[in-house]
Amino acid sequence: MMDQLLAPAPAAQAPAPARRFKSGSNLERMLAAGHFAVTGEIGPPKNHDADVIRRKAALLQGCVDAANITDNQTAVVRLSSIASGAILVGQGLEPVVQMTCRDRNRLAMQSDLLGAAALGIRNVLCLTGDHQSHGNHPGAKNVHDIDSIQMVRMVKEMRDEGLFQCGEEISGGGPPLLIGAAANPFADPFELRVHRLAKKVAAGANFIQTQLVFDMSRFREYMKRVVDLGLHEKVAILAGVGPLKSAGMARHMRDKVPGMVVPDGYVARMEAAVEGVAAEDKTARREAWRAEGIRICIEQIQELREIEGLRGVHIMAIEWEEAIRPIVEGAGLFPRPAPEA
């Protein structure tokens, strides 16, 4: 049954002339070349200041193969992900535009996907979206017209079959977008997590970015199941990592963030990092924490590189984009190799 579901869907019409790449994006060509991919993440500002995007992009340039742009992350209104993506395109840093099902119905999604492609965006990450009750407009209505798996399939049918979700033809062909999806191996029920990944693959996902990995043993178990099902051959899985900024942040992520597992050992390491540093010396504590956070992140990437089936890492250092370069360098992933031509 699983094999049937994972088999490519039969084309509705005569197949389009074979394209070497689905999107031609840098990320797709890096993965095609067999390189261990590195993606980063940029959180747009809560205003219309394009310079914030440009400054963050400059910090990631040369360190990552593509940079995600969050879409009203944690349900807080921010500069649009597609507009930010267009700014990145202009700057020569490849964006992965995130799109949630929370704020758009299928009309708005398709319209925005066409717009994104018209602006030179070549990667999209299809997400459910955090619930609005966590954000700054908790009284908002949510949409959820389609879910993230249905969205992946919709984008695939737009791209590969040139069809809108309603079945109407897209004159001139569909938008060339590499399709990403998220996976959270740390949410429950664990048994269902690999199956949900399998559904995203069957729906047409080309790459997966996971939730932040802290619990390495659970992630290894997850990847073992992924490899057992052969999913790693059908989709490029990038493990999510991110540097801890402080012991408080480590505790918060361990205790408060839904769908996140942070083992006590990391909390203890962050707490130990400031031992002997005077409590009043805020700057020294901050630096000690941040150095330890980067060290842990580098170790994690090195551990992750040993896991079978993993094709890259996705580094999330929101509001600390300066950390990306030392992490990529420290992990021996700098400079970035050339993508497949």
Add this chain to the structure above:
Amino acid sequence: MIVAKQKPLSELTAMLDGYRNVLAVGCGTCVTVCFAGGVKEVGILASALRMARRLDGQPMSVAETTVQRQCEAEYIAPLAEGLDEFDAILSLGCGVGVQTLAERFPDKRVLPALDTTFMGLPTEQGVWEERCQGCGHCVLDITGGICPVSRCAKQLMNGPCGGSQGGMCEVDSDTPCAWQLIWERLDRQGLADRLLEIQPPRDWSTSRDGGPRRIVRDDLRLPPPEDV
């Protein structure tokens, strides 16, 4: 059943400001069972309103009655008699009851005393939970008898989302994750494999997105008068 709860007294006194003679109308069906608008609640609310108005120096007369079913015209028809003496009707029915009264008595101000909240059931004494949103296309056959439209905060059809942890929803740690429940139920029935099937986008036109809904049963309709 339709589950409702009484509006706060302060909201009701503000709503009734200026009215002197009010008829409070309860309903003997759903809102009686959920202790929001039956005979007893009509009596308690009427007393509370009289007292509040007396303390404000604006006494108000509140008459009490409860019909068996506020959502059908024939049950509320007898209220027509003597209605002239009241300057407003305060309905303790659900939103359907309020509107049935307003349609039947279009010249009368009809005001809601309840917030109608959901279709659901009591899960323990004093606790009611939502189970149905009347989306017009039931999927309970594929979700093990657990509704993701009413019980998943994101109405996912291919859930659970990444916020499900320890069996609970990311929105509220007291709310079970519907998709965890669906998975457990189907697993128990040996049908967990069904969750591997991708459910396609829904046709929401059967839900409120298609506009106000109407069911017409020709087999039940009465023939037009000229054919009789």
